[in-house]
Amino acid sequence: MAEALTRATGAARAAAGRRAHYRRRYWAFALPAAAIVLAVIVFPWLFTLYMSVHEWEPSGGALFMGLGNYLKLAADARFAWAILRTLYFAALAVAAPVILGVAAALAFNERFPLRGLARTVFILPMMATPVAIALVWSMMFHPQLGVLNYLLSALGLPPASWTYSADTVIPTLALVETWQWTPLVMLIVLGGLASLPRDPYEAALLDGAGAWQTFRHITLPLIWPFIVVAGVIRTIDALKSFDVIYVITQGGPGTASETINIFLYQQAFAYYHLGYAGAVTVVFFILIIAVSLVLLAMRQRAKWQ
Amino acid sequence: MAVRRRSKAARLAKRAGLGLSVLALVSPAAFVFLWMLSLSLKNEVDNMAFPPVFVPHPPTFANFVKVFAENDFLRYTVNSCIVSFSATALALAIGVPAGYGIAKARAARAAMLILIARITPGLSYLIPLFLLFQWLGLLGTLTPIVITHLVITVPIVVWVMIGFFEGLPRELEEAALVDGATIWQAFRHVALPLARPGVTVATILAFIFSWNNFLFGIVLAGRTTRTLPVAVYNVLTFEQVSWGPLAAAALVVTAPVLLLTLLAQKEIVAGLTAGGVKGG
Incomplete structure (x- = not known):
């Protein structure tokens, strides 16, 4: 008996030792990927840092200029506006998809006929090629011939100027982004709903709780972590949104929809200010990391409370 | 009896509400793709018409x-x-x-x-x-x-x-x-x-x-x-x-x-x- 026990613990210890030994050897599996990540992800990060402290000549020479690009950037009003615009766009393009996505997840969590088909149609916007759908939306936004203004007039509403006016262009682009990315929020929250325990609901039913009370006090707290994850992902994607804005407006009218990403693209590939673009990239990256950290910290606090 | 009838009505109202919200959620997605299809199958005259022509008649490739x-x-x-x-x-x-x-x-x-x-x-x-x-x-x-x-x-x-x-x-x-x-x-x-x-x-x-x-x-x-x-x-x-x-x-x-x-x-x-x- 005792002997069998010693042998068993000895075997367990050997297995644990073997596992630790293998853990180191499993690194070999990641080596090719590590090489690729170094070449196409880490190298660009480091090179961008190097670039941002240089002035790049069209001929190919690089002139060291310290923090000159950053100082110039700090004084660039066009960049300051781009930051404000990006935050405005992101606020709209996060809030709307998160609220609608939670509602959609609750709806798709119920059983109803043709649910599979309805869900597939609902997720098509996020899988479709962004350039293609941006094109269709830009035709729908046409002030005279567009189908959207026709639908508004059919409802007795005045026509809107959509992407053709500086006042409405950002909310309009946020509308397209909402249309496109609400499904992702829905999928993440739906995953949360699928993992909910049944007991609290049975208890609530016995206590005679209404549908809203059940949602507010049971469902919402339980799926909150999923909503936060969806919110963080959505925020990061909204901050770096490019395709839809570039195809529909290219930052216009004027610079009314020029977000940081569009500004960066123009500096790098329209004006070839590569050093300056490097500095923009670094600031942009820090902004995205900072916003994500703030959101994740909020999530931690929510967890502790 | 009356209670049961009311709960049946409530359930029916809930089903109708669910149906309408699913329709409201799915139709913008469906509409954009159907409109893309419609535009691609119409000739230029119909595409520039106002009010818009919804169903291509006849469709053209x-x-x-x-x-x-x-x-x-x-x-x-x-x-x-x-x-x-x-x-x-x-x-x-x-x-x-x-x-x-x-x-x-x-x-x-x-x-x-x-x-x-x-x-x-x-x-x-x-x-x-x-x-x-x-x-x-x-x-x-x-x-x-x-x-x-x-x-x-x-x-x-x-x-x-x-x-x-x-x-x-x-x-x-x-x-x-x-x-x-x-x-x-x-x-x-x-x-x-x-x-x-x-x-x-x-x-x-x-x-x-x-x-x-x-x-x-x-x-x-x-x-x-x-x-x-x-x-x-x-x-x-x-x-x-x-x-x-x-x-x-x-x-x-x-x-x-x-x-x-x-x-x-x-x-x-x-x-x-x-x-x-x-x-x-």
Whole structure:
């Protein structure tokens, strides 16, 4: 008996030792990927840092200029506006998809006929090629011939100027982004709903709780972590949104929809200010990391409370 | 009796409310795609009509013929296929073992690196890589486009595979190791066959997000190396006035992805719910 026990613990210890030994050897599996990540992800990060402290000549020479690009950037009003615009766009393009996505997840969590088909149609916007759908939306936004203004007039509403006016262009682009990315929020929250325990609901039913009370006090707290994850992902994607804005407006009218990403693209590939673009990239990256950290910290606090 | 009737009415009202909200959620998605189809099948007179003509009568395929005749869309389709298939295959070849290694070594920091790659804006990779490819003289070929697409496909594959390999019971592989198999054999013959559903999910997602990518192509592609999204954008800049060919081109580009979504919606839902991955 005792002997069998010693042998068993000895075997367990050997297995644990073997596992630790293998853990180191499993690194070999990641080596090719590590090489690729170094070449196409880490190298660009480091090179961008190097670039941002240089002035790049069209001929190919690089002139060291310290923090000159950053100082110039700090004084660039066009960049300051781009930051404000990006935050405005992101606020709209996060809030709307998160609220609608939670509602959609609750709806798709119920059983109803043709649910599979309805869900597939609902997720098509996020899988479709962004350039293609941006094109269709830009035709729908046409002030005279567009189908959207026709639908508004059919409802007795005045026509809107959509992407053709500086006042409405950002909310309009946020509308397209909402249309496109609400499904992702829905999928993440739906995953949360699928993992909910049944007991609290049975208890609530016995206590005679209404549908809203059940949602507010049971469902919402339980799926909150999923909503936060969806919110963080959505925020990061909204901050770096490019395709839809570039195809529909290219930052216009004027610079009314020029977000940081569009500004960066123009500096790098329209004006070839590569050093300056490097500095923009670094600031942009820090902004995205900072916003994500703030959101994740909020999530931690929510967890502790 | 009266109570039961009221609860029946309440249930009916709830069903009706659910039906209406599902309709409200699904119809914007359906409308945009149906409108794209409608625009692509109408002649120019109907497309410019106000009030708009909704149902093409009779439908015409002239717009599709025009797109393929006036632009080199066949070549761009081939380009897109080469780029997305190569970028997906390469990402699987290096990403599946990497996902296994990271899951087994429980290397949280390596997983973090993948997450940061996911957060970084695509443009910030592009400027240094553009200079590098220019210096190497590779601009104007498909190689730089395939390489930059790895920025999208590798993190997706690694991320999805970490999740799948972590979910596998480790007893089976350990039994194989005790029997004298090498860790490569344990991976190849035990873990990999079990993780096949994960490989399917990773393949589909990597392919779709590579196919959809616009940013890398617009910077790196020359006249002959355009991928489909870039080619469509070029149709827009040159033919702003005619909507039929534009809509037809948009449909050609996105149809393979929509078809794949319809066929593999279960896998796509599983993959996206698990990690919230997205390229770009």
